[in-house]
Amino acid sequence: MNPLLSIRDLALRIGGQPILRGVHLDVHAGQVAGLVGESGAGKSMVGRVVLRLQPEDAHVDRGEVAFDGRDLLWMSEREHATFLGRDIALIPQNPMTALNPVARIAPQMTDVLRMHMGMDRDDALARALESLHDVQIRDPERVLRQFPHELSGGMRQRVLIAIAFACRPKLIIADEPTTALDVTVQKQVLRLLKRLQRAYGTAILFITHDLGVVAKLCDTMSVIHAGRIVEAGPVAQVFLAPAHAYTRALLAATPRYDRPGEALQPIPAALTEQLWNEARTLDTGAA
Amino acid sequence: MKVSVRFSFGLAVLLTLAVLALSAPWVAPHDPLEQDLLNTFQPPAWFETGSRAFALGTDSLGRDILSRLIYGARAAITVAAVAAVLAALLGSILGLLSGYLGGVVDAIISRLVEIWMAFPPVLLSIVLAAVLGAGLHTVVIAIVVIDWTRFCRVVRAEVMVQRSRDYVASAVTIGLPPMRILASEIVPNVVPLFVTLLSLEMGIAIVVEAILSFAGLSVANDTATWGSMIQEGRQYVRQAWWLMALPMGCIIVSVLAMNALGDGLRELVDPLSRSARR
Secondary structure (H helix, E strand, C coil), X not given: CCCCEEEEEEEEEECCEEEEEEEEEEECCCCEEEEEECCCCCHHHHHHHHHCCCCCCEEEEEEEXXXXXXXXXXXXXXXXXXXXXXXXXXXXXXXXXCCCCCCCHHHHHHHHHHHHCCCCHHHHHHHHHHHHHHCCCCCHHHHHXXXXXXXXXXXXXXXXXXXXXCCCCCEEEEECCCCCCCHHHHHHHHHHHHHHHHHHCCEEEEEECCHHHXXXXXXXXXXXXXXXXXXXXXXXXXXXXXXXXXXHHHHHCCCCCCCCCCCCCCCCHHHHHHHHHHHHHHHHHHC | CCCCHHHHHHHHHHHHHHHHHHCHHHHCCCCCCCCCXXXXXXXXXCCCCCCCCCCCCECCCCCEHHHHHHHHXXXXXXXXXXXXXXXXXXXXXXXXXXXXXXXXXXXXXXHHHHHHHHCCHHHHHHHHHHHXXXXXXXXXXXXXXXXXXXHHHHHHHHHHHHHCCHHHHHHHHCCCCHHHHHHHHHHHHHHHHHHHHHHHHHHHHHHHHHHHHHCCCCCCCCCCCHHHXXXXXXXXXXXXXXXXXXXXXXXXXHHHHHHHHHHHHHHHHCHHHHHHCC
């Protein structure tokens, strides 16, 4: 079966500095694909390119981003915008800043429904109420009338998840959706995300640095370093038999509840050095 | 909703000024132009030599100060309201376009603002007064022409900040069209700043009117304005200091009130500070 989202050889630079060096990534319909990497590995940038949210000075050198057989990368901005919200949605990283502070929750939730589903105000409000129930928010009628600053971080993230799922998109890009939340809330939000994903058969590109989350949530995973995918495969396979030295190093640096006594290993400097050298060779080869 | 003391003070002063300005012919005890040469330099009524007939005294031509101050409020309020609003609208619209569209539009508007700000403002208003002739409309035009840059710059900067905010990116990702994002995400977030700037500008407009009157560039001599009263009073400051002090007091209180009003309004339109005080 063809993947829903297929990224081929995506290369991008910002101000001449390579950020992505030929990324390959597949997300299959109805599956959760994890994209794991350290800070600065380029994992968020992959999601942003799909949504065309990359910074203005970013330049895509080459590559292909196919969604449902259509190339998102080179189509007009107007055409690309028709996918956003309806077919592809985003769950942003920081719920504290992702809602408009001067608008109440209701219009922020209904905008997307009225825009893409052609609903009128009342239908959209009814649907918004229903989606707030879906994300297990207590007293949703009240929440709809509130301003974002009156809600906790966890509640805001639930609202944002509700907005992302509102039009039942085929693909959701979740850019570290739990990083800004505390651990207990994180767990609830992840469980919720998984439940909705199963219920609606949504594909998710889950961007994170947390291998534990990947193990729990994802079907497939890709490991990214210095703008290239060093290893990809089904989660069980990558965890049980990591093929790449960097993946093994990452796993050794992650706390494991099944092996609590084991000392964590930092990623060896020599390995990082070697990977960066490879990446730079790639740059000079391409130039 | 509870409103702050500052806001109430500002609103009260502004309303009083507006009512006085509108009803000047009925509330003023005398004709502001009526001369009484037998009663010149009368001190205010609370002085020993003051008289009840002239509550705040008379000037060098025996004109009633209180009446002149009340009529002067007309000029002040007109200038404050009309000039400030026009300058705010012109500057903000240009600032909004400049900050949101960026690129060529931003470059053109920003260069224009820079060139504009390089002109000495007093010189510009003298030129305008020479071309348009003295009068209240000249003052209004001068303020608009000079002060739109103030709004343009600040609004542009704020729009650029707003544009890079996460919720604007979120709005993009749900597929809202650019003009819709401008209207529903950016403009509402610029409004608190706009309101604050507008009220400051109203205070500035009152002061500018006084300055132009003082320089003899405002309205004709037969109309009472606070600025022209200060200018006339200046010559007699040793004999009758109140001639200058009273209109100055009016200006100071009005400007303070505008600033307080702006702060209060900003709190009212900004949900963040609104709930912070709850």
